[in-house]
Amino acid sequence: MTNSKLADIQRYIDGEVLEYVEEAKEQSEFGPRHLLAQQIFKVRLTPEAAQSAQFYDEGRYAEAFYWEAEEHWDIERLYRQVVSTKVDLAHPLNEWERRFITRVLGGDWEPKIKRKRGSAFEENWDRNFFIVLLLVELRDNFHIRPTRNDEKKHSCADSEKRGQDIISAAFIKAGRHEVTPKAVKSTWVNKEVRKWAQRYFHNLGHANVFKDTK
Structure with a gap:
């Protein structure tokens, strides 16, 4: 040649x-992990502020978060934080978060295991x-x-x-x-x-x- x-x-x-x-760089900055971390920050504000916050899960990301959490241990960990914090603040849950809680309480959600370092x-x-x-x-x-x-x-x-x-x-x-x-x-x-x-x-x-x- x-x-x-x-x-x-x-x-x-x-x-x-x-x-x-x-x-890849754009996805790492604006992918599911980043957006969930942002969401955790928002829901940890006062209940009043949380009620008016624009959550990433209101729209196309709601379903994506759910399925990503089912596949990846680190996203699942963030997802659990988001859902539990929303419950603590009595913040409305979206359809996919309600489905997540139902599966967890019903024993139908298998916890993800972190891969060995x-x-x-x-x-x-x-x-x-x-x-x-x-x-x-x-x-x-x-x-x-x-x-x-x-x-x-x-x-x-x-x-x-x-x-x-x-x-x-x-x-x-x-x-x-x-x-x-x-x-x-x-x-x-x-x-x-x-x-x-x-x-x-x-x-x-x-x-x-x-x-x-x-």
Whole structure:
């Protein structure tokens, strides 16, 4: 592959990664955790102030909070704080908060368990899945192998660019220096990431996207 073609591919991946990083940053600032934390602050005001506060859950976020709390331990913890504080202040509950209380009191709500510290799979799930998508795209559309063989890293024959190099370079340009080539490769060979990614690609009609693990 010519250097010019490789440069074009790098620019394309740079753009995809930059868009992802910017969206991830926006979601971290205005996602469910942030909004629930804001809501906790508001309901802890005086009852009079709480009655007039504009709660995020009045609208499209009400249902989203409920389902997010059912899936993630940290959001569930915040959700419990919001609901219990509203009850203490005799503040009206929305439909989804009433449903939550009914399930908790009826024993139909299973408490979420915090993952052990050091297991970053859930925290980085979106990023890891995105990396796998890019690696598959580079392999299938541009014929660039996902990763290099460690045992051949000093070989001249293995000096060509791999997907892990291109994607890592793009993340570093976007300010995400923790996404090294080694981190990209670790994501590609991670069994848990593969399980979910394979399910996604299977629904798109791909039998086995991990036919080539190198």
